[in-house]
Amino acid sequence: MPQQHTGEPEVAAFTAVTKTYGQVKAVDGLDLTLRPGETVALLGPNGAGKSTTLDLLLGLRNPDQGTVRLFGTTPQQALAAGLVGAMLQSGGLMSDVKVRELVQFACDVHPRGYPVDRVLETAGVAGIADRRVGKLSGGQEQRVRFALATAGASDLIVLDEPTVAMDVSARQAFWGTMRGLADEGRTVLFATHYLEEADQVADRVLVMHRGRLIADGTPADVKARAGARRIVFDLDDIAERDAVLRGLPALGALEVHGRTVRIRSTDADATVAAVYRAGLYPRNLEVAGLGLEQAFLAITHDETAVQQGGTEESAR
Numbered sequence: 001m002p003q004q005h006t007g008e009p010e011v012a013a014f015t016a017v018t019k020t021y022g023q024v025k026a027v028d029g030l031d032l033t034l035r036p037g038e039t040v041a042l043l044g045p046n047g048a049g050k051s052t053t054l055d056l057l058l059g060l061r062n063p064d065q066g067t068v069r070l071f072g073t074t075p076q077q078a079l080a081a082g083l084v085g086a087m088l089q090s091g092g093l094m095s096d097v098k099v100r101e102l103v104q105f106a107c108d109v110h111p112r113g114y115p116v117d118r119v120l121e122t123a124g125v126a127g128i129a130d131r132r133v134g135k136l137s138g139g140q141e142q143r144v145r146f147a148l149a150t151a152g153a154s155d156l157i158v159l160d161e162p163t164v165a166m167d168v169s170a171r172q173a174f175w176g177t178m179r180g181l182a183d184e185g186r187t188v189l190f191a192t193h194y195l196e197e198a199d200q201v202a203d204r205v206l207v208m209h210r211g212r213l214i215a216d217g218t219p220a221d222v223k224a225r226a227g228a229r230r231i232v233f234d235l236d237d238i239a240e241r242d243a244v245l246r247g248l249p250a251l252g253a254l255e256v257h258g259r260t261v262r263i264r265s266t267d268a269d270a271t272v273a274a275v276y277r278a279g280l281y282p283r284n285l286e287v288a289g290l291g292l293e294q295a296f297l298a299i300t301h302d303e304t305a306v307q308q309g310g311t312e313e314s315a316r
Ligand SMILES: Nc1ncnc2c1ncn2[C@@H]1O[C@H](COP(=O)(O)OP(=O)(O)OP(=O)(O)O)[C@@H](O)[C@H]1O
Pocket: 021, 022, 024, 025, 026, 044, 045, 046, 047, 048, 049, 050, 051, 052, 053
């Protein structure tokens, strides 16, 4: 086991990490610490830099600037010590071997490997242990990848879009298993496009956009960060009301389509009270909380507006 620096309990630490491909800054000045026992979801639109971040974490790529440390050492040393199990999108599996043989191999090479039957069972692939890997469905192949990532007693498990190609019940079973691993004290980091998974499974959500971390908190924090409430109503005399609407308090974002006004508000009570105080007569008024999906869209949309020199209103 590599030496940990005294007073450095973190599982992973990115310090001012930048990774550039030609003109594209895939990761741009990333500072991030993962602590023991966290289940962390990494979210972001396509091309945000999630896979590159995981590659840097696992030492598959080196940063152009900054440092990545895993368990107080280099990613390569941490991997060699069996401290990390990973399930990535890229890289084909050997197709001519049987599932059991492949998983057995992963158990054998892991410095703290588990018995193969335990791994097959936990990953939900015991029933297909004698199938050839090349004959598996997409969802089954994902579960075999998961078995490989959990073949030994790794302290950190890294998963890049683990439930792609799984149906709903396979996903539920998968996250049930993951929860069990997290409850044993493992740190889990997973990239996903399924926001409901992040909401249900993660205790910390990271949102990346254009290589930068733009939100970091509990799912509830991230929702609150986007503005807590969505207000929708219709107005008949909307054309004359533009200035009033723009002057409403706690305005996160304002959209007007036809007669319908959509507002994201950081204080819905104050905004709605001001609507009435201004003498507006809203019809069909609705106030609702943002889901993580809407929060995510709001945050990434706002960030784009800021980067493009958007107004304070659209930038929150
Ligand atoms: N090997 C590479 N060569 C050139 N550009 C790359 C390479 N890998 C990634 N990129 C670029 O870096 C940026 C970040 O890509 P990355 O795959 O890390 O994003 P992502 O958030 O994982 O995206 P997705 O959700 O689509 O998987 C993108 O603009 C991508 O086109």
